[in-house]
Amino acid sequence: MFEAKLNEASVFKKIVESVKDGFKNCNFDCSEEGISMESMDDAHIALVSMKLGVEAFSSYRCDRSISLGLNIESLLKVLRTANNNDVLTMRAEDDGDLLTLVFEDSSNPDRISEYNLKLLNIDQEHMSIPEQEYTATVTLPSSEYQRIIRDLTQLGDSITIDAAKDGVRFTAEGDIGSGSVSLKANTNVGEDEKSIDIAVEEPVALGFNSKYLTQTCKAAPLAPRVSLNMCKRIPIFISYKLQAGHFSFFLAPQISE
Amino acid sequence: STRQTLLKDFFLNL
Numbered sequence: 551m552f553e554a555k556l557n558e559a560s561v562f563k564k565i566v567e568s569v570k571d572g573f574k575n576c577n578f579d580c581s582e583e584g585i586s587m588e589s590m591d592d593a594h595i596a597l598v599s600m601k602l603g604v605e606a607f608s609s610y611r612c613d614r615s616i617s618l619g620l621n622i623e624s625l626l627k628v629l630r631t632a633n634n635n636d637v638l639t640m641r642a643e644d645d646g647d648l649l650t651l652v653f654e655d656s657s658n659p660d661r662i663s664e665y666n667l668k669l670l671n672i673d674q675e676h677m678s679i680p681e682q683e684y685t686a687t688v689t690l691p692s693s694e695y696q697r698i699i700r701d702l703t704q705l706g707d708s709i710t711i712d713a714a715k716d717g718v719r720f721t722a723e724g725d726i727g728s729g730s731v732s733l734k735a736n737t738n739v740g741e742d743e744k745s746i747d748i749a750v751e752e753p754v755a756l757g758f759n760s761k762y763l764t765q766t767c768k769a770a771p772l773a774p775r776v777s778l779n780m781c782k783r784i785p786i787f788i789s790y791k792l793q794a795g796h797f798s799f800f801l802a803p804q805i806s807e
Numbered sequence: 808s809t810r811q812t813l814l815k816d817f818f819l820n821l
Contacts, residue, residue: 593813594813594815595814596814597814675820676820677815677820759811785814785818800814802812802813802814803812804811804812805812806809
């Protein structure tokens, strides 16, 4: 038996909204440590990795580790029926083929809605991601990151992220011209959430397909800050810290030959 | 010219 209760259905809804454009079917692996999910897009360019630890839930029970294979679009249909502050309970039997989602309206305890989603058998490729030291880490407000990528995507299909000790520069070049946004490292004393934190041992410049970077911005509603971890010629690790877990992407770079 | 790499170029496929 698996049963997990989230005090705010919106947390799970935002997670699923963040993956809907690139990832069709995903396995949500439930264990005594919480719920985790890892999925690669069909083109093998982006990988999403999510972990919601047990502390994220107001109650949590998982007698035996199970994998809940779910179609993201179907799951969203159900999650979108909920109010953001509904309490969500997810339940599955060990050998069942359904995930039950129960929504309780915190402002109207007389209303309870219940949905059953058919589980899928998803044959997923699993990747072994090596432990990596990143030589450049830029942490910035997620809304700023989202804005930069949205603005520059209009200029070109690929965006270069250039991290140096004193700042980070995002550049796009395309048929209509080019554009760049530079952010200087700052501390914004007293305004930690707005600061641009830069830790660079070695300057790094990596180019990415802007379509995939756009996908990694969709998680901005999940956390106020995002960190971009880079090292020469390897995938960027883009991570949003959740209250009890993380929501992250690995994105393969474009390399000049 | 630039080449789009794939995650498989970096990560081991289990």
